[in-house]
Amino acid sequence: MPRIVVIGAGLSGLCTAHYLVRNLSDAGKEAEILLLEADGVPGGKMRTIREDGFRMEWGPNGFLTNKPYGMELVQELGISARLAPSSDLARKRFIFSGGTLHRLPETPPAFFRSNLLSFQGRLRIAWEPFAPGPPENVDESLGDFARRRLGSEALEKLIDPMVTGIYAGDPDTMSLRACFPLIYDLERKYQGLVRGMLALKRERSRQGVRSEMSAGPGGVLMSFDEGVQTLSDVLAGNLSEGLHLSVSVERVERRGEGYVLLLSEDGQREEMSADIVVVATPAYAAARILASLDEALAESLAAIPYSPITVAALGYDAATLGNPLDGFGFLIPRGERRKILGALWDSSVFPNRAPEGKALLRVMVGGVRAPGLAALPENELVAMARSELRDIMGVGAEPILARTFFHDRGIPQYLVGHGKILERIEARLAGLPGIHLNSNAYRGIALNDCVLQSRLTAGRIAKSM
Ligand SMILES: Cc1cc2nc3c(=O)[nH]c(=O)nc-3n(C[C@H](O)[C@H](O)[C@H](O)COP(=O)(O)OP(=O)(O)OC[C@H]3O[C@@H](n4cnc5c(N)ncnc54)[C@H](O)[C@@H]3O)c2cc1C
Numbered sequence: 001m002p003r004i005v006v007i008g009a010g011l012s013g014l015c016t017a018h019y020l021v022r023n024l025s026d027a028g029k030e031a032e033i034l035l036l037e038a039d040g041v042p043g044g045k046m047r048t049i050r051e052d053g054f055r056m057e058w059g060p061n062g063f064l065t066n067k068p069y070g071m072e073l074v075q076e077l078g079i080s081a082r083l084a085p086s087s088d089l090a091r092k093r094f095i096f097s098g099g100t101l102h103r104l105p106e107t108p109p110a111f112f113r114s115n116l117l118s119f120q121g122r123l124r125i126a127w128e129p130f131a132p133g134p135p136e137n138v139d140e141s142l143g144d145f146a147r148r149r150l151g152s153e154a155l156e157k158l159i160d161p162m163v164t165g166i167y168a169g170d171p172d173t174m175s176l177r178a179c180f181p182l183i184y185d186l187e188r189k190y191q192g193l194v195r196g197m198l199a200l201k202r203e204r205s206r207q208g209v210r211s212e213m214s215a216g217p218g219g220v221l222m223s224f225d226e227g228v229q230t231l232s233d234v235l236a237g238n239l240s241e242g243l244h245l246s247v248s249v250e251r252v253e254r255r256g257e258g259y260v261l262l263l264s265e266d267g268q269r270e271e272m273s274a275d276i277v278v279v280a281t282p283a284y285a286a287a288r289i290l291a292s293l294d295e296a297l298a299e300s301l302a303a304i305p306y307s308p309i310t311v312a313a314l315g316y317d318a319a320t321l322g323n324p325l326d327g328f329g330f331l332i333p334r335g336e337r338r339k340i341l342g343a344l345w346d347s348s349v350f351p352n353r354a355p356e357g358k359a360l361l362r363v364m365v366g367g368v369r370a371p372g373l374a375a376l377p378e379n380e381l382v383a384m385a386r387s388e389l390r391d392i393m394g395v396g397a398e399p400i401l402a403r404t405f406f407h408d409r410g411i412p413q414y415l416v417g418h419g420k421i422l423e424r425i426e427a428r429l430a431g432l433p434g435i436h437l438n439s440n441a442y443r444g445i446a447l448n449d450c451v452l453q454s455r456l457t458a459g460r461i462a463k464s465m
Pocket residue numbers: 007008009010011012013036037038039042043044045046058059060061062063064247248249250280281282285289309311407410411438439440441444445446447448450
């Protein structure tokens with residue numbers, strides 16, 4: 001029986017193994033499927049820390065229903081009853097600008113009423129249908145794209161915080177095409193964003209779906225009653241003896257027609273043979289693992305950088321806060337020169353993240369904007385986050401709980417040239433039959449993207465067998 005080894009049990013590795021089991025069984029094919037994880041727990045960045053009745057997300061908050069993949073997986077797993085949709089407050093997002101929190105206008109009329117942007121800035125956005133078209137054969141940065149279509153002020157106050165909220169990145173270095181392929185296509189297909197959004201709205205209403213043009217992300221943010229970790233726990237539980245924790249893969253070598261993995265388990269070195277290998281680790285770890293197999297491949301993988309980010313979870317007695325936290329939270333444009341990137345008001349969006357009468361905020365620190373701040377010792381980071389919350393939201397209360405979660409290399413950055421890196425990786429993989437790469441480092445960082453890419457990877461493998 002052929003052996004398929006998946007390396008890394010984050011969402012990408014767990015889902016790849018899940019879809020492999022399903023696809024192979026549907027096709028009446030047999031294989032031994034093993035999933036090896038260096039850490040003592042599965043889930044990678046998906047982890048929910050439960051303490052004193054608080055449920056603190058280590059990384060992701062949830063997934064959106066604007067793409068169907070997460071919800072389809074939940075249905076397949078039979079865990080829809082454990083889902084927790086976000087409250088309506090999730091649609092109320094704020095941007096901190098000029099010393100005040102401004103509600104992010106959601107609809108065109110609200111946008112023209114809002115004073116988040118100057119009158120000229122709003123007019124410039126209204127001029128979007130007449131903006132110059134995309135440059136030929138250029139991997140345009142998000143910053144250049146936004147300046148060209150929407151103007152500098154929109155870049156500064158809308159696009160920069162959005163890129164910070166998703167990637168903790170810098171729009172002037174990131175690739176529009178790699179980060180937001182749908183927007184890239186929309187502009188080309190409809191010669192503009194407003195035209196494109198209107199056309200999509202018309203298409204949806206023809207299909208009987210009511211939709212508004214919105215500056216916020218579409219769809220509903222979903223999590224689970226017990227936090228996002230529910231998803232990885234269920235996937236891991238289904239794999240039972242196929243999942244091996246605390247096993248780190250050092251490298252993969254070729255042996256005959258197949259491969260051999262060099263492992264380290266409890267300080268012991270072991271070997272494991274495999275016919276097919278899926279490397280579902282971050283790109284920098286994949287570079288190390290595959291370096292002895294193909295140096296050029298490893299170089300391309302190592303060229304994908306990551307931004308560091310720390311999540312500071314602060315729990316409060318709601319009565320002491322002096323702020324109703326009626327919204328999703330806020331993001332801060334870099335021009336404001338604050339020390340935090342923004343904060344999510346978790347218990348407003350998912351009430352059971354905090355016990356009755358308590359509130360939970362998560363403050364984001366670091367990113368490419370301020371990498372050094374993400375690495376501060378916990379006490380300094382918490383003091384800094386508190387002082388920022390005091391200035392920005394008027395929250396001076398003493399938290400009853402404070403925890404920090406440091407992601408040294410937290411979020412992959414799809415920089416200008418990312419597409420070329422992917423092409424080079426594909427070209428090298430063509431010479432390594434049976435080796436597959438799948439993680440958030442390549443074609444989408446959202447949980448939905450990880451689910452889709454895992455499905456596609458498993459489908460390709462099942463077809464090749
Ligand atoms: C702070 C933060 C907030 C986020 N918020 C959201 C959000 O709200 N919504 C959303 O959709 N997405 C969000 N994301 C993104 C999302 O969490 C990730 O894209 C996704 O979880 C990545 O999954 P993955 O499996 O590709 O990688 P990872 O989760 O990084 O998993 C990789 C796994 O490989 C293992 N590994 C590494 N090296 C080895 C080795 N040598 N041998 C064996 N195993 C190894 C690691 O231990 C890890 O478990 C957020 C990310 C962060 C950091």
